[in-house]
Amino acid sequence: MMPEISRFYGIIIRLRYNDHPPxxxxxxxxxxxxxxxxxxxxxxxxxxxxxxxxxxxxxxxxRDAIEENWELARRQEPLKSIPPLD
Incomplete structure (x- = not known):
């Protein structure tokens, strides 16, 4: 599963649960x-x-919010939306 965490200017950003490092x-x-x-x-x-x-x-x-989401994804916890680029 790869939930979307942000979207802006047609760019879609996702994180995969339990993904490999880095x-x-x-x-x-x-x-x-x-x-x-x-x-x-x-x-x-x-x-x-x-x-x-x-x-x-x-x-x-x-970066801090993205890193926090990475840790949530590694623990299989719900991810947080991150504001788009204005």
């Missing part, structure tokens, strides 16, 4: 999919540069 988010935009390391911002997969810039900005703003 802590990361799953991002979908315009048919492209990538995983992004929460701590480093390192990208695996395909994503436009514009979308990545938006996600990295959002990640910087909400």
């Amino acid at each position: 802590p990361h988010i799953h991002v979908r935009y315009g048919g492209q999919d990538a995983t992004i390391d929460i701590a480093t911002g390192r990208v695996q997969g395909e994503m436009s540069k514009h979308a990545l810039q938006l996600v990295w900005t959002w990640l910087d703003l909400h």
Whole structure:
């Protein structure tokens, strides 16, 4: 199961329950999919540069809440929505 934790500008951010380390988010935009390391911002997969810039900005703003959600997901607990990028 991979619940959505945020959505903005057509970008969908999800976390998978009980996912493998390192802590990361799953991002979908315009048919492209990538995983992004929460701590480093390192990208695996395909994503436009514009979308990545938006996600990295959002990640910087909400890193603590994203890390908290990662821990909740590892414990199979309900995730919290995180505000979108304005």
